[in-house]
Amino acid sequence: MYPFTLQQVFNTMEDLGHVVFRGNTRRGFKPYDPNFIGIRNLAPGERDSNRFNDWILAAWQGSDADWDHIVSNSTTDPGLKPRLDPGHADGVAMLLPGQYRRCWKRGLHKGRYPALRQCGPMDFRRDYDGDGNLDPAGPVITDVIGANMHHASAKGESMLVDGWSEACQVHSDILFFDAFMAIADRSVENWGEYISYTLLESTDVAARDASTS
Secondary structure, X not given: OOOOOHHHHHHHHHHOOXXXXXXXXXXXXXXXXXXXXXXXXXXXXXXXXXXXXXXXXXXXXXXXXXXXXXXXXXXXXXXXXXXHOOOOOOOEEEEOOEEEEEEEEEEEEOOOEEEEEEOOOEEEEEEOXXXXXXXXXXXXEEEOOOOOEEEOOOOOEOOEOXXXXXXXXXEOEHHHHHHHHHHHHHHHHHHOOEEEEEEEEHHHXXXXXXXXX
């Protein structure tokens, strides 16, 4: 069950020096300036899970300037399959927490269906030992490696990550993914083609107060 309030998430972002997008322009408010936010679940027993046990949020203000948001059961981690058998000689990549401005834009995932494709650099470490655990080591890699936001199965909700993610941010349920893409489309209409993404860790969010800052 998703345990956080939207205010907790925003307080965490601001405490970490990240921007909360609020539709501000020099001419005043403009709607559909969404915050796409991943939260990596670091609760005991969840760190090395092969389940969709993380969350991706979209939070935005519509024309009335009221906040709305949706939360999707997702993964921000590579699945067990590439952890055991990395497709890259240096190991499977894992996205590091941070805010990545203008990192995605609308495109096709693997040439097959509309998704958010990586177009700007993001930070990763690689896990190369093939033991199935998530323990990336080595230097931080800042690169464009195809870390997209997409869905798992096209037929309902997936339970296990397995090969669905090798650094991508992946929704377990295609219906939630479609809802996220609809928000992304409104953002493109109002703000241009680029989408930003913020990845947080659950321990950081849990440490923040839920009240308005």
